[in-house]
Amino acid sequence: MFYQRALWFLLTSIISCFSGYSSAQSILFPVENYPPYITIDTTTHVVSGMDIRIVKAAFESVGINASFEAEQWQEILQGIQTGKFVGTVSCARRPERAPYMLFSDEVSTSSxxxxxxxxxxxxxxxxxxxxxxxxxxxxxxxxxxxxxxxxxxxxxxxxxxxxxxxxxxxxxxxxxxxxxxxxxxxxxxxxxxxxxxxxxLVAEPLVPLHVCFSKANPESKDLLQAFNQGLKIIKHNGTFQAIRDEYL
Incomplete structure (x- = not known):
């Protein structure tokens, strides 16, 4: 019990490290329709889905507001390469992406x-x-x-x-x-x-999905660190599993 309390204190205290982001920091991620991870309503253009809610909750736990908008996948990749976009959600780690992307801790998996x-x-x-x-x-x-x-x-x-x-x-x-x-x-x-x-396919393993950040965007390293800490917080307090349970 002592170690659990100590871990919780450590995770929540980390929020103060990102206080510069708090009320003023909002980030926008372009995403492509990829249900149930990402669902884009074709009429209202509202973006929701399992990974969207997890990412939003993780950022909120460290005082950052994340929002999302629909975009074509090729436009997203090009924007990440140039630094136009800070990153995207539900993105797999691939060798050809490594030169221009940073990858968060695992958000979900795909088969x-x-x-x-x-x-x-x-x-x-x-x-x-x-x-x-x-x-x-x-x-x-x-x-x-x-x-x-x-x-x-x-x-x-x-x-x-x-x-x-x-x-x-x-x-x-x-x-x-x-x-x-x-x-x-x-x-x-x-x-x-x-x-x-x-x-x-028996020989094909599960593919981890991440938040992928642009190496060309100056905010990416700090946001990657903030997200990973927020992800630890929501995994510890049960929010992460509660969201997954609704979809899977």
Whole structure:
């Protein structure tokens, strides 16, 4: 009990280290629709979702107000490279991003799966290398599509999860290589949850997702440190798990 109290005192006292941010500091993150991690209402443009709430709560615990707005993924990456944007949310660590990004502690994880029609035979598929003999599609510029490109695995690209699901239903592709939770969420939205098959790739580990900060932005290092401390605080006080429980 003594050590728990000491840890809590240490975490909460750290807030004072970021007092320069408090009332005056607000940051804006551009994000792309990626439910349930990030959900953007197409009518109101309100941004919500599991990771959005976690990030907002972590920053609030150290006196920083974080807000979010919708943006295209390629625009986000370009803005982070130049320092126009301070960073983004639900971003995976990749070697090609390391030269221009800083990565926070883990916020959540994503699993990579194949979405197909129920009659698609996937018994022989265990790793991504087994996909070369099939008609595979993936969302352009997302981590999974970049992985296919780097491994020289032939594939087509779509611009959104909904387009990928439509391609599968139209039998224009054998399988859709995509992140599990966002794909299943979109399938439910389209009424396709009973018309698809999900195949896990045994050799593909869970992918950690982070808040990714721009190395070109002068505020990034301080904000990264502040966020990581805030994340520790909300994990300790139960807020982190309470938010996750609502979605998962």
């Amino acid at each position: 990579r799966v194949l979405i197909s029609r129920p009659d698609f035979s996937s018994d022989q598929i265990e790793s991504i290398y087994d996909l070369s003999q099939y008609r595979i599609t993936s969302v352009a510029k997302w981590d999974m599509e970049q992985q296919l490109t780097q491994l020289n695995i032939p594939h087509s690209t779509v611009q959104s999860i909904s387009q990928g699901l439509e391609l599968i239903m139209a039998q224009k592709a054998d399988a859709f290589y995509v992140s599990s939770y966002p794909a299943l969420h979109q399938a439910r939205q389209m009424g396709l949850q009973k018309s698809i098959k999900v195949t896990s």
